[in-house]
Amino acid sequence: MSVTKAVIPAAGLGTRFLPATKATPKEMLPVVDKPAIQYVVEEAVAAGLDDLLFITGKSKRSLEDHFDRNAELEGALAAKGDSDRLSLVQFPTSLGHIHYVRQGEPLGLGHAVLQAEHHVGDEPFAVLLGDDLIDESNPILPRMLEVQRELGGSVICLMGVPPADISLYGCAAVKASDMPGILGISDLVEKPSADEAPSNFAIIGRYVLSPDVFSVLRETKPGKGGEIQLTDALRVLAQRGEVHGVVFDGLRYDTGDRLSYLKAVVSIAARRDDLGPPLRAWLEALVAGGFADLA
Numbered sequence: 001m002s003v004t005k006a007v008i009p010a011a012g013l014g015t016r017f018l019p020a021t022k023a024t025p026k027e028m029l030p031v032v033d034k035p036a037i038q039y040v041v042e043e044a045v046a047a048g049l050d051d052l053l054f055i056t057g058k059s060k061r062s063l064e065d066h067f068d069r070n071a072e073l074e075g076a077l078a079a080k081g082d083s084d085r086l087s088l089v090q091f092p093t094s095l096g097h098i099h100y101v102r103q104g105e106p107l108g109l110g111h112a113v114l115q116a117e118h119h120v121g122d123e124p125f126a127v128l129l130g131d132d133l134i135d136e137s138n139p140i141l142p143r144m145l146e147v148q149r150e151l152g153g154s155v156i157c158l159m160g161v162p163p164a165d166i167s168l169y170g171c172a173a174v175k176a177s178d179m180p181g182i183l184g185i186s187d188l189v190e191k192p193s194a195d196e197a198p199s200n201f202a203i204i205g206r207y208v209l210s211p212d213v214f215s216v217l218r219e220t221k222p223g224k225g226g227e228i229q230l231t232d233a234l235r236v237l238a239q240r241g242e243v244h245g246v247v248f249d250g251l252r253y254d255t256g257d258r259l260s261y262l263k264a265v266v267s268i269a270a271r272r273d274d275l276g277p278p279l280r281a282w283l284e285a286l287v288a289g290g291f292a293d294l295a
């Protein structure tokens, strides 16, 4: 069965980015000139997933407005004959079939994904976490969908991280498989300490899941941080031999982390045709001048 549905949890409070996220959802922070969440939606659509379900919470109105028509703004741009900006404004509304469900209570990522059960039904589906921005030069979702088609079960995305960083992520115990770039997953632990981590393979926020995860999530008790963790439900499926790992070695940014967010903005802008040449020249001069002030 081919996957067409993407679930995008976007109910988090964005506490790492306060005060910017006091009244603005973290997903709406701009990365150059688009909100971070639009990159994630574009990635899903590029991989053939045009049914998008956002799991939202309180204060996410601007996210919904971004993917909706804005008659007043469109009318003003049309009246000025500004067709370039008009198409930029209309583009997010044309990306796919967008749906919303609210999480109600912030009980964790596993609980957020469980809210998708009614919409997803009995078919495999993708989950894309809004904080993880995967550079479009090296997408991983198409490969994950292919692996799920070939092997069934659920597929997670893994990235090697320094041991000191593993406590920020879900971590996988892996075993070799016959297929290049694919690992068997024998166990999963949410945010282990460096001592307890079974490997340095971190789970990155892209998943292609079997609908079997829903019945497991319904039974999953609160885990790390008192939250219902997606990793804990996937652990049950992994112990049944039903989870495969795809190793990602491209560029990924955590836009919920301030430093990684800044890197995303600078590196995406530096590679754009319009902003790249003057930005790179300015950065080179800034570094050469030892960060003395520049105009």
Ligand code: G1P
Binding pocket: 109, 129, 131, 132, 168, 169, 170, 171, 190, 191, 202, 203, 204, 205, 229, 230, 231
């Ligand atoms: C979530 C998951 C974690 C995963 C991470 C990837 O954690 O619980 O397993 O490694 O996303 O970004 P969060 O970053 O929401 O705390």
